[in-house]
Each structure stands twice: as C-alpha cells, then as structure tokens.
Amino acid sequence: MAVGGVSRHPEGGPASQQDMRRQNLAVVLGTIAGQGPLTGLSRADVAGLTGLTRAAVSSLVDELIGRGALTEAETAPSGRVGRPGRALAVSDRGPAGLGLEVGVTHLGACVVDLRGEPRVWRRVEQANAGRPAGEVLAEVAALGAEAQAEAAGLGLRVEGRVLAVPGVVPSAEPGLVEHAxxxxxxxVRPADHWPDPDAVPEPENEANLGALAEYWQAEHDAETFVHVSAEAGIGAALIVDGQLFRGARGFAGELGHIPVHPDGLPCPCGSRGCLEQYAGEAAVLREAGLAGAGDPVALLAERAGAGDPAALRALDRAGRALGLALASAVNLIDPDALVLGGAYAELADWLLPAVRAELAARVTVRPWPPGALRPSALGRRGALLGAALLTTRQLIADPTRLPLA
Amino acid sequence: MAVGGVSRHPEGGPASQQDMRRQNLAVVLGTIAGQGPLTGLSRADVAGLTGLTRAAVSSLVDELIGRGALTEAETAPSGRVGRPGRALAVSDRGPAGLGLEVGVTHLGACVVDLRGEPRVWRRVEQANAGRPAGEVLAEVAALGAEAQAEAAGLGLRVEGRVLAVPGVVPSAEPGLVEHAxxxxxxxVRPADHWPDPDAVPEPENEANLGALAEYWQAEHDAETFVHVSAEAGIGAALIVDGQLFRGARGFAGELGHIPVHPDGLPCPCGSRGCLEQYAGEAAVLREAGLAGAGDPVALLAERAGAGDPAALRALDRAGRALGLALASAVNLIDPDALVLGGAYAELADWLLPAVRAELAARVTVRPWPPGALRPSALGRRGALLGAALLTTRQLIADPTRLPLA
DNA sequence: ACTTGTTTGTCAGGGCAGAAAACAAATTAG
DNA sequence: CTAATTTGTTTTCTGCCCTGACAAACAAGT
Incomplete structure (x- = not known):
C-alpha cells in the first residue's frame, strides 16, 4: 500500500475534545465498576486512582449520574478523619443489557444491569436442531420480551440486545449467521425473522461470548487466554489483551479442525485427523458407548464419576487429543491461561490430567505452568451471560451512548 | 465489529489535551508519510483526508516542521485552479533510526530516515556462534558507530537504536536476551557490554522485526498475518491488526515446536515430532545430503534449481510439514496472509507447492485462498531493516519524542 | 463545647487545543 | 484585467481539564 512504507493508521482518526471527554467518562465509570459493588468509591478516591483532578471527576460524575450510569449512595461512616466522601456506585436501576441464546437443546434470555449482575434469567430446554429458523427465532424473541418486561419491573431499561448462536458470524457482515x-x-439473518423491528438483536458466536464472560466475570487476571468450549463442534475463542480476537475474517478459533494425527481418522470436513474426531462430543460419546439420550454430557460425567472404564478411557483419549491441539495453541499464542468452558467444564475432572500431561510433554521450551489450565467457572452459562454483558460493557466503554434522560 | 473496544481497562489512563495534541501530530505525520514520497500533500489535502480543520493542520504542521519531521518542498504547478498548495514531505535529513543485527554468520548495521528509506547499509559476514557475547557486541557496536557517522554526513541524526538478535527477549524484562x-x-544484556553507555540499543527478536518490516514496507494490505522465518530455529511472528503480538510472556510464535507428527522424531526439546525436526534448516540439509559449508541455503536453492532429486525431496517434505503446522495456525488465527521470510523466502519456489497442497487439504471449513501464502519481499534483509524502522515508526506514532531543535 | 486539623466537593480563573468564520494571497479561466 | 477558486493564516469562540482557593463535614484534642 505505502511505497515509502510508513504509517498505515497511527491510531485511527484525529482526536477531538469530545473523544477526550468520552474516554474520561469511560475511565471514571470503569474505575468505579472495576472496584466491585463492595467499596463505594468517592470522587476523591476516583481522582486519586485515575490521576484526574477532583474537579474534573466531579464534572464527569455529574454527567454519568445524569445519564443514569451512577448513583450516589449513602454516606458511609468511614471512621477516618476529615469530611467523609459521598459513595458512588454503579446504578442497578437504569441501563441494562439483554442476552439471548439459541442452543441446540435450549433457548435462553437474561438481563444484566450495569454492574454486570444478572437480574433476570430464563432458560427453556427444547430441541432446536433442524427446525425452521423463523420459528425458533420467534420463540426466543418471545422469551426475550418476557425477560425484558420482568426487568422493567425492576427499573431496568434494556439498551442493547445480543443473540448467542452456535455458528459463525463473519466480521465482514455483522447481523448474518452464515452457518450454524x-x-x-x-x-440466517435474525433481523428478517424478528417480530419487533425495534428490538432486533445482534448475533454473535457463543464461544466468543463465553470467553468474554469468563474474562469479565472471573476473578483471575489473565489478559490473554484461550477459551475452549465444546458444543457438538469444538470452538476456541481468543482473548488478546482483554479484547476478543476474531481473526481477519472472523473465523479464528477453529480448534476443532486442527490436525492432531495427520494421517488419522477422516473428518467430514475433508481433512484427516482433525481434533473433532478425537475430542468432539460425538466422538467421545461413541467411544464411551453412550447414545445421545437426554443430557449426554451429564450422563457421561456420572459414568466417569462412578468409575466406568469405557467412559474414563474415552475421556482420557479426548484429553490427550485436546492437549495435543492446545500445545500448538500455546506454542503459537503464549497465552496467560487456557480455560475449558462449555461442556468441557463439567468433564474437567477427568479431562484435565490427560491435557496436562500432554502439555507438559509438548510445551517444553517454555514450560507450561499447570495452574494456568483450568475449567471455566461459568460453564454452559457463559454464552448467555456474555451476550447480555456485551451491551453493558460497551456502555461502560462509551457512556455517551447512554441517553441523557 | 460488534465486539470491539471493551476491555477491563477502558483505554489505559485518562486523556489530556496533550494526548490529543500528540495523537493529532501522529495523524498528520502519518498521513503524509503514508502517501509515499511521490505525491506532496498540502495542508488542505491533509485536512481533507483527516477531518481536521485547515487551521488545526497548519498549527500541527508548524510544530512538526519545528521538530524536524516535515519539510516544505517546492510549490509544484498543480495545473488546477486556485492558489497552489505548499507540498509537504517527510524530512530526509533529520531524525533517523539505527538498526543493528547479530546473526549466526554475520553482523549488520543500517540507518533509515523518517521516510523509511535505508540510507546506510553495512553487512559483514562473520561466524559468531560460540564466541563471547562481549566481543561480538563490541564489534557490532563499532559497525553501528561507523554507520551512524556516515549517516551524520547525510544530515541524519540517530534518535533510537534497536538490536536484532536470534533469541528470546521476554516482555517482562526488556533489555535482556534471555537465550539465543x-x-x-x-x-546476555547488551547494556553490560556496550562501549558507549549513551548509545545502548534495545534488543528485539529478529523474527519479530522481520515481520514488522514486512508489514511496514510491503505493498500488500494484510493487517493480520503470520510471518515465518527459518534461521536454524523456526520462528513465527504474529502481526495482529498492525501490531506485533508477543504473547503474554513474549514467547509467542514458537512454530518450530508445534507437534506435526505426535509420535514422530524425537526433538532435543524433549517432545516428539516437532516441526523443527522436519522443516528446520538442519533437518532439510541433512535430508538433502548437504553439509553446512559456506552458505548452505544458497547451495540448496542451487541444487533444487538444477533438479537434484534429493534436494527436491527434502524441500517437499519440509513444505508438507510446514503446511501442516501452518494449517493449525490458520485454523486458530485466521490471518489475512502467511508470509515465508528469512531463508524460506529464497526457497519459496520449491516449498510453496507442498505448503499450498497441505493447506488446501487441511483448511477446509474456510478454504484458504492460495494467493494469501507468499514469500517475503525482504527475505533475509527484513530483520535488520525492521530494527532500524522500529525507531522511526515509533517517532511517527509519537512525534513529541522528537527534540524541538 | 470549642478549636484545630484533615479531607471532600465545588467554584472561579487560566491555559490549551481544535472549530468556525473571515480574510489575504496566489493561481486559472475568461 | 476581472472574476472565480483554492490555499493558508488570523481571529474569535467553545469545550475541557488544571490550578488554586474556599466552604462543608467530620475526628481528635483541649
């Protein structure tokens, strides 16, 4: 592009005073939100933490209160000398995010407030595979409308909607579920089937949302990690420096088709020896001698817990294959952590040893700290939670999107 | 980009007016630099391209001229109606970057101006393996001093120094070459052995610098790509959205130890079937029946060009192993492009077919466009060039680092 | 109870950076 | 030579944060 070879785009566009204000609003709100609801920060505290002046913080806080993002709590008796600060807290009765989910065996809807707390949670078990997309979408829309109505009763106003789907959403065409x-x-375009044109959600891959939820909600401090979730297919999501990494076209994280045994089992994708043939849900269940009845993952966990040799063997084999693939990921990405989410989280007790062993044997140049591999705390709830959190996180990152009321 | 800009840390710290100024200086300078030296942009052009006002651009340009980053060229007869603009150009006689390189078989030094043009280039063939680090560093320091003196004769003032090394520089401890x-x-800490304490360079991995040079200098428009370079070890560097991705600890890109044949050849690292055992320089030369005399890579290219069956077989085998490893990378990262750099660039004619075939067979869910795999235009010069460019690119990204003169 | 010292939140003044609008300068078209 | 057009600068204005000062609200000591 540049013959002389120089800067493509230094930092995006030019900066204006509005950008400065926007960022400082985000810094203040993010600081208060990041401290958790326990400690009520005062304006002076925020000024000390951020480096802004007390006067500037006051102005910013005023605007954030005006937009409904912050509230002034009771003046807590601090016990320290001096005039006590007025405690600031992220509002639990204003802007909110609606998360929706279409899974293979369930629908879901939830509402989180700006603090990130889930306030409404609905989940309906229901087989959706093979049904017309329009029908399924109408049902999840109804579920979402219910959740939104219940949230309204709690004083919550939904400001954004995200739909988690077990499929690919290319970054070139947001709004399109290319293939599930x-x-x-x-x-499938959810917008084409949605009953209320003013409430159309933006679709997003569920593995990505699960990873984001893990990042936002979990207690650890990994900024760069790989989140693996099994849901029929094996999907990985990459969080890089706290940002979701989608790849150039939005297809990053196809862990399921990493070749683990180059000349191994044929895969429907046309290749051979893909991870999915060894650690995919179908492969593991087949190996364990289980048919897909009810909740097969729970059944498998039960059998393994009871010591069933076939189940244990199947999980060990899956773990080794998974470890092999993750060794490639670790060598390439050097993440802070590896997180097993989705159905893997429930099987972690029997998968982890094999994965750890394989990682220890394969990642030798920079030994992999065993503690950096762990199951997700959210498990199968991550995707729906992430869908709802996406809206609130975006609002915190840019509070000017909030109406001034 | 539905999911963007939502990290836990909004954007780092609060924004000040100085940050705004800094960014706008970078935007203006970057815009002029990005257009190449051919077209001389006027202040009005820059205003139109960036969205800033003509008045603001004038002020910013004045400062950039004062810092020696821009010069006002002759007023070219545009032919169009209206007062002609004064052409602005990135200065070729002011701030510059010094690149240094310690390779296994050579030393190098070069100076680039702010336009990114190499103005001084030195390369000395010399075996450095096993020699005391202090000696080697003293020699490359002398070479760099020579280059800097020659650059001074061209009116160039070195503002930063970077040393390319074939080793690991952990992000936790910049300035330290942990292992080469x-x-x-x-x-090894270059600072401990450097003759002139005011001219100590910052070490950086050569594969990373090669990738950055490729990104900055090449004509393509890939913003996210994997750059593979063979230099005894096999190193990959990841450029993500135009930024070098180092991984959590700075160890990303260990492509050489990705397992390609899980139960294959043992590797000194302790694992089995690492890519390096199949596509590393030593392995390929052994397979081709070549001893490591002179420039073995050039010799191998010569033999392959002459149709030597052993050479062709070795390169085909290496290409297939490389393709297998890159298939994993593509499935994980979904890059815009794959670039074969370093010694691979010179062997591309015989490697690429096998790599392409393997990628076509392995990357099936999202077929890989064959054109997105290509040899580096810079080849083995990339690392040294990147070392010098790193300084000038940082100056363009933050012109306030330049002295006001 | 009262004073002192400390911390908090706000207010007024100043500086800085970009936006908007007006103006002088330099060129082409007729 | 005049009109039109484009450029670059100057002037005025606005928005934002910073500095410094001040009133308010508390604890501790007398």
Missing part, C-alpha cells in the same frame, strides 16, 4: 451446522441454519 | 541458542548466549 448443529442447528441446520444457513445464511 | 544459535549464538550460545544465555542471559
């Missing part, structure tokens, strides 16, 4: 093999969807 | 196996270095 386990649902049987092809080129 | 092919040189026999362990825990």
């Amino acid at each position: 093999p386990n649902l049987g969807w092809h080129a | 196996p092919n040189l026999g270095w362990h825990a």
